[in-house]
Amino acid sequence: MSKVSKRGLGIAMSTVVALVLSACGGGVNNASTSTAPTGAALADCGTWSIAMNPWVGYTASASIVAEVARQKLGCTINQKDLDEQVSWQGFQSGEVDLVVENWGHPDLVKKYITDAGVAVDLGSQGNQGVIGYYVPPWLAKAHPDITDWNNLNKYADIFKNAESKGKGDWIEGDPSYVTNGKALVKNLKLNFNVRFLGSEAALIEAFRAAETNQKAVIGYFYEPQWFLNEVPLVKVNFPAYTDGCDADPAMVACDYPPYPLNKVASKKLVDSGSNFAILAKNFSWTNDDQNAVAKDIEVNKMDPKAAADKWIAANPDKVDAWLQGTK
Amino acid sequence: MLNRKIQVAIIVSLWAVLGVLMHGKATQPLDASTLTPIQSKFGDWAAKIDSQRNTGFLFKYLFNPLRAFVDSFVKLIRDVISLPEGHNLIPVLGWSGVVALFAFVIYATSNIRTTILGILLLVGCGILGVWTQTLDTLALTIAAVVLSVAIGLPLGIWAGVSNRALTALTPILDFAQIMPTFVYLTPLALIFLIGPASATIATMVYSIPPVIRITAYGIRRVPTTVIESATSMGSTKGQILKKVQLPLARETIIVGVNQCVMAALSLVTIASLIDAPGLGKTILLALQTLNVGKGFVAGLAIVFLAIMLDRSASAAGARARNFVPPTELQIRSRRLNIVIAGAIAITFMFLSRTILTLAVFPSSLNVGKHVENITNSILLWAKHNVYFLTDGLQNAITVSFINPLEWILSGTPWFLTIGMIVGVGFLIGGARPALIAALSFGGIFVIGLWQDSMLTLTQVLTATVLTLLLGVALGVGVGRSSTFDRLMRPILDAGQTLPAFVYMVPLLGLFGATRFTAIAAAVFYAFPVVVKLVAEGIRTVPVTMIESATVSGSTSWQMITKVQLPASRKSLALAINQGLIYVLAMVVVGGLVGGGGLGYDVVNGFVQLSLVGKGLAAGLAIVFMGIGLDRISQFGAKRGSSVDRI
Numbered sequence: 001m002s003k004v005s006k007r008g009l010g011i012a013m014s015t016v017v018a019l020v021l022s023a024c025g026g027g028v029n030n031a032s033t034s035t036a037p038t039g040a041a042l043a044d045c046g047t048w049s050i051a052m053n054p055w056v057g058y059t060a061s062a063s064i065v066a067e068v069a070r071q072k073l074g075c076t077i078n079q080k081d082l083d084e085q086v087s088w089q090g091f092q093s094g095e096v097d098l099v100v101e102n103w104g105h106p107d108l109v110k111k112y113i114t115d116a117g118v119a120v121d122l123g124s125q126g127n128q129g130v131i132g133y134y135v136p137p138w139l140a141k142a143h144p145d146i147t148d149w150n151n152l153n154k155y156a157d158i159f160k161n162a163e164s165k166g167k168g169d170w171i172e173g174d175p176s177y178v179t180n181g182k183a184l185v186k187n188l189k190l191n192f193n194v195r196f197l198g199s200e201a202a203l204i205e206a207f208r209a210a211e212t213n214q215k216a217v218i219g220y221f222y223e224p225q226w227f228l229n230e231v232p233l234v235k236v237n238f239p240a241y242t243d244g245c246d247a248d249p250a251m252v253a254c255d256y257p258p259y260p261l262n263k264v265a266s267k268k269l270v271d272s273g274s275n276f277a278i279l280a281k282n283f284s285w286t287n288d289d290q291n292a293v294a295k296d297i298e299v300n301k302m303d304p305k306a307a308a309d310k311w312i313a314a315n316p317d318k319v320d321a322w323l324q325g326t327k
Numbered sequence: 328m329l330n331r332k333i334q335v336a337i338i339v340s341l342w343a344v345l346g347v348l349m350h351g352k353a354t355q356p357l358d359a360s361t362l363t364p365i366q367s368k369f370g371d372w373a374a375k376i377d378s379q380r381n382t383g384f385l386f387k388y389l390f391n392p393l394r395a396f397v398d399s400f401v402k403l404i405r406d407v408i409s410l411p412e413g414h415n416l417i418p419v420l421g422w423s424g425v426v427a428l429f430a431f432v433i434y435a436t437s438n439i440r441t442t443i444l445g446i447l448l449l450v451g452c453g454i455l456g457v458w459t460q461t462l463d464t465l466a467l468t469i470a471a472v473v474l475s476v477a478i479g480l481p482l483g484i485w486a487g488v489s490n491r492a493l494t495a496l497t498p499i500l501d502f503a504q505i506m507p508t509f510v511y512l513t514p515l516a517l518i519f520l521i522g523p524a525s526a527t528i529a530t531m532v533y534s535i536p537p538v539i540r541i542t543a544y545g546i547r548r549v550p551t552t553v554i555e556s557a558t559s560m561g562s563t564k565g566q567i568l569k570k571v572q573l574p575l576a577r578e579t580i581i582v583g584v585n586q587c588v589m590a591a592l593s594l595v596t597i598a599s600l601i602d603a604p605g606l607g608k609t610i611l612l613a614l615q616t617l618n619v620g621k622g623f624v625a626g627l628a629i630v631f632l633a634i635m636l637d638r639s640a641s642a643a644g645a646r647a648r649n650f651v652p653p654t655e656l657q658i659r660s661r662r663l664n665i666v667i668a669g670a671i672a673i674t675f676m677f678l679s680r681t682i683l684t685l686a687v688f689p690s691s692l693n694v695g696k697h698v699e700n701i702t703n704s705i706l707l708w709a710k711h712n713v714y715f716l717t718d719g720l721q722n723a724i725t726v727s728f729i730n731p732l733e734w735i736l737s738g739t740p741w742f743l744t745i746g747m748i749v750g751v752g753f754l755i756g757g758a759r760p761a762l763i764a765a766l767s768f769g770g771i772f773v774i775g776l777w778q779d780s781m782l783t784l785t786q787v788l789t790a791t792v793l794t795l796l797l798g799v800a801l802g803v804g805v806g807r808s809s810t811f812d813r814l815m816r817p818i819l820d821a822g823q824t825l826p827a828f829v830y831m832v833p834l835l836g837l838f839g840a841t842r843f844t845a846i847a848a849a850v851f852y853a854f855p856v857v858v859k860l861v862a863e864g865i866r867t868v869p870v871t872m873i874e875s876a877t878v879s880g881s882t883s884w885q886m887i888t889k890v891q892l893p894a895s896r897k898s899l900a901l902a903i904n905q906g907l908i909y910v911l912a913m914v915v916v917g918g919l920v921g922g923g924g925l926g927y928d929v930v931n932g933f934v935q936l937s938l939v940g941k942g943l944a945a946g947l948a949i950v951f952m953g954i955g956l957d958r959i960s961q962f963g964a965k966r967g968s969s970v971d972r973i
Contacts, residue, residue, distance in 0.1 A: 054615055081608065083934040086521070093520060108936075162725045163841055165733075174615075175927065176934030196927060197840035198920045201617040205839065249937065250361050298616070 043327040045075035045275045048097040051087035052079045054174055055200045057224055060293035061100045061125065063308040065283055068319055071312070073275045073326060083176035088112050088264075091119040097269040098280050101261050103129055103178050113264075120270045122263040126284035129259030130223040131178065133170075134233035136211040149188060149238045156191040158216045168192040171219035173203040179220055180252040184238065187253040192218070201298075207233060224287035226295040275326040282322040289315075335754050342747035346739030353740035355777035362941050363775030370940025373517055390518050398524035401470045405523070405604075409462035417679075421686030422458055424679030426450060431672035435665055437642030445639055448631040453688040456695025457606060457628045464595055464605035465632060467523060471530040471591040476584060479535045483542025483583070487576070488568065493543060500536040505953050507912035508533055508597055508827075509926065510946040513933055516601045526603030530594040537586035545579025546572050578647045585640035592633055596826035597916070600933075606632075610828050614835060614920060619706050620699030622832030627698070629826055706836045721843045729789055729842060736781040741772050744781070748955070756962030767955035776925065776941075776948045783914060783924035784952065786842055790849035790910040791903070798854045798902060802861025803887055815858065822855035827913055835920050845917020845926070853909035857902045864898025865891050904960040911953050925949050 048069075050062050062079065069075040082090060088108045090096025112119040135146060145151045152168070159168030170192040172181045182194045197203055203219060204227050210217040211231050221233055238255040239245075245254040269277050289311070296307035312319055357363070362370065380386055402410070407419045408428075420428065426449050434442040452461040486493040512529055519525035549572050557571050573580075599607030606625045613622030653661070679685045709717075736744070745768045753761035771780045804811045830848045838844040868891050876890045892899065918926020925945045932942010 056616075081602070081612070082521075085934060085936045089936075095520075095522075162722050162730070165730070174934075175931040195923070196921065196931075198930075199615040199617070199840075201615060202840040202921065205617055301618070 043275055045069065045073045046272065047076040047078070048269060048274070048276050049078040049080055049090070049095060050098045050100065051082045051090060051096045053082065053084050053087065053099070053101070054176065056226070056294045056298045057127075057290050058101045059297060059304050060290050060307070061127075061283075061285070063297075063304040064285075064293065064311060065098070065100055065280065067305060067308040067312060068322065069276050069279055072319070072323060073279060075274075075276045077276075083174075084178070085176065088119070091264075091266045092116060094266075094268070097266040097276075099264045100125060100280075100283070101127065102264050103131070103259050103261065104257070105178070118267050120265050120267055122265050122270075122281050124284060125261050125263045127224050127261045127287050127290055129261045130235075131256040131259065132221065132235045133181075133184075133218055133238070134207070134221040134235050135216070135218050136207060137232055137234055138211060138214050139216050140234035147234055147236050149190075149236055152218070152236070153189075153191050155216070159192065159218065161215070163195060164193045166193075169217050170194045171203060171206055171217060172196045173220050174199050177220070178256075180246065180249065180256070181220055183250055183252040187251060188238070207231060224290050224294075226291040226298065229291060229295070230299075278324075278326050279322055282324060284322075285318065289318075331754055335751055338747055338750040338754070342739070342743055343735065345743050346735055349740050349743070350738045353742065354738060354781075355741060355772065355775060357775060357778065362938070363944075365774050366940040366944045368940065369943040370937075373939045373943060376517055393528075394519045394524045397470070397474070397527050398522070400474070401467060401523045401527055404466040404470050405463065409459055409466050417686045418462075419680075420676055421679030422453055422688045423685040424676035425462065427672040427675035427679070431668055433639045433642075434668050437639055437646055441639050441642040445635045448635040451631050452628045454692050454694055455624050455628050455631075455698065456690075456693040457609065457625055458688040460604070460606045460609055460625065461628050461632060464592070464607065464629070467527055467530065467595045467598075467603060467605060468588065468591045468632075468636075471527050471534055471595065472584070472588050474527070475531050475534045475538055475587050475591065478531070479538030479583075479587065480542055480580070482535075483539040483580075484546060484568070484573075486539060486543035487546025487572070488564075496539060496543075500540060503532055503536050505908055505957050506950055507915050507953060508594055509600075509912070509915050509929060510949050512598070512601050513929060513942055513946055516933075521602040523603060526595065526598035526601055529598050529601065530591050533594045534587045534591040537590055538583045541583030541586060542576070542580050545576030545583070548579065549575045578644055581640065581644035581647055585637065585644065588636045588640055589633065592629070592636060593826040596629060596828045599828075607826075607828060610832060613832055617835065618699070618703070619832050619836035620702035622829075623702045624695050624698050626825075626829040626832060629829060630821065633821075633825065706833070709837065717837050721838050721841070724789070724793075724846075725841070725843055729785060729846070732789060733782060733785040736785050737778050741777045745769060745772070748959075752959045752962075756959055760958045760962040763958040764955045767951040767958075770951045771948045774944045774947060776928065776945055779924050779928055779945065780948050780952060783911075783926065783949070786846050786849070786914045786917070786922065786924065787907065787911050787952075787956070790846045790853070790914055791906050793846070793850045794853045794857055794906045794910060795903065797850065798857025798906065799861050799892075799899070801854070802858040802902070803865060803891070805858055806862035806865025806891070807887075812862070819855040819858055822851065827852050827916060830913075831916070831920060840921030842917070842922055844920050845914050845922030848917060849910040849913035852913040853906050856905045856909055860898050860902040860905060861895065864895025864902075867898075868894040900960070900963055903963070904957065907956045907960055908953065911949070911956065915949055925952075 050066055052059065052062055066077045066079055069077050080090070080096065082096065084099075084103070084105070085108065087096050087099050088105070088111075091112050109121070113121060140147055143151075143155060146155055156168040159170075160166065161169050163169060168191060170181065170185060170190075172179055172194060173196070175196050175198070184190070185192050185194055197206060203221065206217060207219065207221070207227070208231060209215065218236065221228075227233075239253060241255045241257045246252045246257070263280060263283065265277065265280055269280070293307050293311050296302045296310065297304050300307075302310070376383075380391075405418070408425045410418050426446055429449060430442050430446050433445045449461075452458060482492075482496065486496050508529075511532060515525050515529045515532075519528055546568075553571060553575070554567055557567050562570070595603055595605065596607035596610065599605065599611045606629050609625035610622050613619065613625065675685070745765065748768055749761045749765045752764040771777060801815065805815050806812075827848070830851045831844070834844050834847050834851075838847060872890060872894060873886070876886055881889065914922065915924075915926035915929065916922075918924060918928070918930050925948050928938075928945030929942050929949070932938045932940070932945060
């Protein structure tokens with residue numbers, strides 16, 4: 001008995017060997033290079049990695065860049081699901097070549113661009129970023145003065161629910177996002193309890209439910225974001241941002257600065273002079289562009305690649321402008 | 328006995344009264360962005376480790392080569408079955424070739440029925456539209472299992488023949504199995520970075536222990552008379568091991584490998600948090616985008632994989648169990664069959680490289696999107712129509728149980744709570760668990776995460792109570808009725824083999840990002856083991872006891888409460904212990920979906936570079952809490968059993 005299965009295993013092993021040998025021959029793989037670029041003879045683009053940060057606006061921008069690079073330039077692009085700050089580490093470890101939508105991060109800029117010199121600022125990607133705290137529209141209509149932070153404590157009671165520990169419910173998204181929520185609540189002495197829902201989708205779900213059921217909630221949100229077209233959340237004004245008021249994360253008591261969103265690339269990519277580096281430098285689009293693609297992904301449940309294909313087909317002139325200067 | 332119960336009650340009420348009086352004092356609250364000096368120190372260590380990545384001695388000569396080796400091993404397997412290179416459309420093998428290869432291996436080690444089941448399940452994963460992800464998960468699982476067996480088998484044999492080795496290994500194995508998997512991902516990522524290699528290494532931490540344990544057990548189980556007779560015939564120790572102990576332990580060793588495979592599959596899914604490719608990633612993405620349908624599809628594929636791996640390993644074990652020697656004719660026909668199967672497999676592998684439909688899984692067969700949409704519509708319907716039920720249940724438990732418990736645990740001064748835990752630990756377990764509890768909960772205070780730990784403890788206690796209510800009720804049913812047992816068995820098996828992550832998705836859809844979701848997921852994860860232990864306890868109650876109770880006219884209810892449950896006290900205590908450990912492991916994962924507490928600190932430390940130290944500290948706090956809870960409940964279980972004997 002034991003002889004049989006040993007023999008069985010032996011044959012299994014030799015099959016694997018035979019198989020690996022036969023693998024040297026051609027077949028389907030060599031016959032079809034499905035991702036062939038449309039242009040004539042292009043310079044070899046190489047293999048590059050784009051970080052995929054976890055919010056749908058980012059997914060939209062990065063999918064567009066990845067698909068243009070694949071289809072028009074014949075690049076091999078790896079998309080890696082990484083959080084914002086972890087992506088920056090990737091410039092150093094060689095795991096990441098491009099971040100297409102960077103929200104500030106002065107500490108990381110200093111560490112990786114200025115000091116270590118492993119990353120390079122590739123300039124604006126066109127989107128203007130806003131971060132802030134928002135309330136559902138029905139609430140702002142019912143209590144117009146709620147958009148001034150000074151009045152938040154006056155209304156704290158209507159924000160109470162089972163999860164908010166006797167205080168007002170203050171929701172935040174993914175813990176990896178840029179946020180000063182807890183510091184604001186503490187330093188401005190707001191009678192609110194900060195709760196992290198864990199993702200962008202959970203935030204959207206909570207705001208949508210609050211608007212439908214006329215529940216009061218205040219939470220972290222940002223632009224560009226397609227959801228604001230569906231439910232126009234109203235921003236609450238906090239003490240205005242002044243230079244350096246957010247220097248110490250524990251002591252922040254002011255609003256967020258405006259974020260002109262930019263692209264950051266690895267030194268390796270920039271130095272290579274690859275066509276992908278040129279595309280990455282040229283890439284720029286508007287908040288509306290991003291919202292259109294993001295909405296296809298999130299609401300119409302399209303695959304990010306399919307949503308990107310659709311936008312690329314509909315906007316050939318914008319895509320051509322990004323390809324200026326490629327070889 | 329009664330006396331001790333009264334003492335416990337006195338301590339707990341004293342704690343509660345003092346806690347209310349001193350509410351809010353000495354609770355060690357900590358702002359999200361503040362770190363204690365010890366936590367900053369952890370952060371500095373992490374930065375120091377990070378800066379030595381290319382120069383440090385340990386990195387140069389141990390960690391980096393190890394990572395490179397595991398990385399290339401995983402890559403080799405992925406290249407063959409799941410990862411197309413460069414511009415290629417397919418890996419070395421197309422989908423049908425992969426199916427043929429696995430079918431052949433299953434056939435050669437077990438039987439034709441299991442082979443057909445395996446083929447159907449693998450093709451099923453393709454039909455669900457997640458072929459590549461499934462094969463990525465499978466590739467990582469295979470890599471982890473091969474390496475685990477290569478390391479675990481020799482260690483297991485060593486622990487089987489040497490008492491000293493067994494004593495040395497046992498606490499390490501205990502630790503590796505108690506520690507919630509979630510906790511060691513961060514330190515491992517610190518050393519081995521993120522990616523498939525560190526994911527495989529993390530998986531091995533969890534999948535090696537069963538191999539060592541069960542192999543040692545199998546070797547030790549060989550009757551001493553057999554070994555003595557072999558010795559008397561002049562066999563050397565090596566000969567005895569090779570010719571007697573190993574062959575006789577074979578069946579048990581295969582069980583160990585089976586356990587190893589299931590453990591690996593479960594962890595490979597969670598390891599998506601440190602960038603492991605595969606189905607876990609799809610589930611993580613589904614959690615992030617609240618796309619329950621997508622998560623369901625990936626979860627279903629994991630179930631398929633789990634069934635395939637479990638059944639083929641059990642069937643291989645059953646073959647090994649067959650002691651009737653086959654006839655010459657049987658051997659010959661079996662050989663012929665294997666050769667034919669091998670020829671078929673090779674043909675398919677060849678064809679999978681030349682014919683497109685056999686290479687790339689045909690998208691016309693892909694029903695994944697439909698399954699996703701149907702699931703999402705069902706959930707949407709449930710959300711609107713069962714809302715009053717789910718929302719009512721959630722609110723009732725949150726308001727009447729979680730909130731008050733959290734209020735008192737997180738608001739009571741730390742020294743009072745530690746005093747209470749130590750006192751209760753002393754009463755149920757004696758001096759040793761009291762000391763361990765003092766050290767572990769004291770440790771939590773020292774690293775400065777008391778309040779967050781109490782938030783987690785609230786969820787652990789709530790989930791454990793719910794798990795025990797559900798588990799004991801079902802366990803009594805399963806233990807008393809064989810029909811109910813047959814009905815429940817597949818559910819329990821599925822519950823135990825399913826990776827923890829999978830539960831999270833539908834619960835998140837129903838209950839949103841709240842503490843209740845974390846608790847509900849923990850209950851689902853932990854109740855099967857409680858049911859099994861309770862049922863086992865009920866079954867082993869001596870028949871004579873049952874008969875005498877029946878004769879004296881007990882009703883079923885009296886039989887359960889006065890005879891069967893008291894007599895299975897030892898199993899109940901063990902069930903509480905296991906329930907606590909399972910619940911803790913899952914509750915911290917709930918930090919990903921609004922659970923808060925230590926699990927959230929771990930996640931946050933992972934993604935916010937300035938909070939790395941706090942995340943590491945939170946991981947340590949979870950370990951402390953696990954050890955404390957485990958020891959108290961385990962000593963309680965031992966004491967319960969000693970009462971049993973009297």
